[in-house]
Amino acid sequence: MKPFFVLIKCHLGKAYEVANAIADAEIASEIYSIAGDHDLLVKFYVEEGTDIGHFVNEKVHAVGGIRDTRTIITFKAF
DSSP, X not given: OEEEEEEEEEOTTOXXXXXXXXXXXXXXXXXXXXXXXXXXXXXXXXXXXXXHHHHIIIIITTSTTEEEEEEEEOOOOO
16 A cells, blocks of 8 residues: 555635545545644555546545645655
8 A cells, every 4th residue: 555645725614624524535544633834634545556646636636625735645654
């Protein structure tokens, strides 16, 4: 499995709704509320060879209340 993270910026007042929608969809491993430029940090796992851009476009961007995302692709865990 390949891990990656997505920073999510939500529309004002929608962070909890977005987090709950992602949790209900059962597509994320971990969901954190954060402070700063983004509202949520979400960890995903996909099968090796999965197109991460397509996954984010189809699964994450489909969630209502999201204003912007930034995907962080990881290489190696230490």
